Amino acid sequence: MAKRTEKSTANKKQRSFEQTLWDTADKLRGSVESSEYKHVVLSLIFLKFISDKFEERRKELIEEGHGGYVDMVDFYTMKNVFYLPEESRWEFISKNAKQDDIAVKIDTALHTVEKNNKSLRGALPDNYFSRLGLDVSKLAALIDSINNIDTVEDNETDVVGRVYEYFLGKFAATEGKGGGEFYTPKCVVKLIAEMIEPYHGKIYDPCCGKRYIPCLNRTPYMLQW
Numbered sequence: 001m002a003k004r005t006e007k008s009t010a011n012k013k014q015r016s017f018e019q020t021l022w023d024t025a026d027k028l029r030g031s032v033e034s035s036e037y038k039h040v041v042l043s044l045i046f047l048k049f050i051s052d053k054f055e056e057r058r059k060e061l062i063e064e065g066h067g068g069y070v071d072m073v074d075f076y077t078m079k080n081v082f083y084l085p086e087e088s089r090w091e092f093i094s095k096n097a098k099q100d101d102i103a104v105k106i107d108t109a110l111h112t113v114e115k116n117n118k119s120l121r122g123a124l125p126d127n128y129f130s131r132l133g134l135d136v137s138k139l140a141a142l143i144d145s146i147n148n149i150d151t152v153e154d155n156e157t158d159v160v161g162r163v164y165e166y167f168l169g170k171f172a173a174t175e176g177k178g179g180g181e182f183y184t185p186k187c188v189v190k191l192i193a194e195m196i197e198p199y200h201g202k203i204y205d206p207c208c209g210k211r212y213i214p215c216l217n218r219t220p221y222m223l224q225w
Contacts, residue, residue, distance in 0.1 A: 017149055018166040024145045025167075027138050038167035040132070043125060044093075044143060045160055047109055049151040050082045051090035056152055057081045073116075082120075088112045094147050097140040103129035 025037040032040060057079055058070050069075045076083040086092055088109040096105055106129045114124045129139075151159045 018163060020145055021142075021163060022167065022170055024142045027141065028134060031134055031138075032132060035171055036132075038164060038171065039125070039128070040134075041142070041146070041167065042160060042164060043110065043128065044106070044146050045149070045151065045163060046124075047088070047093060047106070047113075048090045048146050048149065049160060050113065051084060051088075052150065052152045053081050054084045054089065055091075082113060082117050085112055085116070090147075094143060097143040098136065100136055102136060102139060102143075103132070103134060 021041055025041055028037070028040065054076065057076055061067065061070050061075060073083040093106060093109060096102055107127050110124045114120045149159065
């Protein structure tokens with residue numbers, strides 16, 4: 001009973017920060033279409049996530065007595081962590097959130113991360129925030145909301161995936177019938193999985209929230225989403 005209560009509280013908290021992000025992003029309406037919210041938010045959450053991982057690894061090196069190596073790239077890549085120059089760190093973005101050129105600073109951060117990490121070549125938007133022409137105060141409010149999210153607190157929680165799924169669902173709801181083209185509700189995916197009864201392998205649905213669904217057994221509700 002206690003575990004169920006704790007899980008319910010956790011889910012409520014999770015939904016709360018997702019809803020807060022949507023409400024904050026919704027204030028961008030007028031300069032950004034709702035279909036663009038997820039790109040704006042996920043780009044910022046990506047920067048927050050890799051920065052949190054960077055700071056976590058940096059702290060680990062110092063605690064291990066390797067403070068002299070905190071600026072050596074290899075000591076981060078060996079743990080699958082991106083090394084971030086100062087202008088790409090979330091602390092820098094957050095500190096400059098209310099500056100008139102914050103959009104340029106975000107684009108520079110994304111460009112620098114991509115430039116310094118070959119695995120990300122072509123994966124991040126180019127001058128995206130500068131081209132959008134977002135209101136500085138509204139963008140700053142969004143940065144402040146994301147600043148309150150600890151993306152590495154729970155290693156089992158896919159924060160980026162949860163936000164993406166939530167935003168897809170909200171976008172689909174605002175689009176009405178046409179929204180189904182971009183988003184398949186999780187309950188529908190589970191129903192389909194139950195009907196086809198997969199015994200092994202993976203089910204792939206690019207619009208179901210999490211992209212790969214391991215078929216651990218024939219009970220759909222035991223699948224990991």
